[in-house]
Amino acid sequence: MKLLQERIRRDGIVKDGNVLKVDNFLNHQMDIELFNEMGKEFKRLFEVNRIDKILTIEASGIGIACIVAQYFNVPVVFAKKSQSINIDGEVYATKIESFTHKKVYDVIVSKKYISPGEHILIIDDFLANGCAVAGLIDIIQNAGAIVEGVGIAVEKGFQQGGQLLRDKGVRVESLAIIESMDAAAGTIEFR
Numbered sequence: 324m325k326l327l328q329e330r331i332r333r334d335g336i337v338k339d340g341n342v343l344k345v346d347n348f349l350n351h352q353m354d355i356e357l358f359n360e361m362g363k364e365f366k367r368l369f370e371v372n373r374i375d376k377i378l379t380i381e382a383s384g385i386g387i388a389c390i391v392a393q394y395f396n397v398p399v400v401f402a403k404k405s406q407s408i409n410i411d412g413e414v415y416a417t418k419i420e421s422f423t424h425k426k427v428y429d430v431i432v433s434k435k436y437i438s439p440g441e442h443i444l445i446i447d448d449f450l451a452n453g454c455a456v457a458g459l460i461d462i463i464q465n466a467g468a469i470v471e472g473v474g475i476a477v478e479k480g481f482q483q484g485g486q487l488l489r490d491k492g493v494r495v496e497s498l499a500i501i502e503s504m505d506a507a508a509g510t511i512e513f514r
């Protein structure tokens with residue numbers, strides 16, 4: 324998506340450790356006009372699919388997911404990062420290693436909010452090594468629901484997540500795929 328690529332070029336800051344900072348329009352301040360364009364694009368990409376619900380993960384996926392959901396007229400559920408794992412059987416739980424915080428989180432979704440047979444679209448801001456999306460897929464499959472696809476704003480194509488998911492047959496649609504980026508030179512190349 325050209326608009327998103329242009330915005331990343333203009334306002335993205337490449338940090339050491341393969342981290343792209345997009346706080347100016349995506350991860351801290353949010354450009355809702357841009358989010359709306361992303362929502363339209365995800366709707367176009369998944370137009371023919373049955374989508375009953377959107378699943379994302381707190382915190383940075385929530386904003387985009389809510390805007391995207393308006394184009395599908397479906398609810399958004401966000402997986403919560405939990406300190407203590409709930410053992411009373413009321414939740415689906417999985418573990419996700421955070422790329423940016425280098426920490427393993429227990430992540431939960433109440434069993435009330437994903438039902439067997441529901442068709443789910445996963446939405447997130449970034450795809451890096453794929454841990455977050457793999458955890459969400461795990462929760463959906465445990466619930467007996469169906470992963471309809473994955474919509475990502477920014478995929479870092481030089482990390483393995485996208486490849487791993489596509490190799491498993493998961494449909495991944497990323498609006499911008501970064502081929503390479505260089506912190507010292509401040510350069511970003513798109514696929």
Ligand code: 5GP
Nearest residue numbers: 341342343422449450451452453454455484
């Ligand atoms: P993964 O689980 O695919 O390794 O990482 C995806 C998650 O880590 C996303 O939910 C996102 O919040 C965060 N993330 C990964 N890489 C970046 C990055 O370069 N910049 C930002 N801002 N977040 C990232």
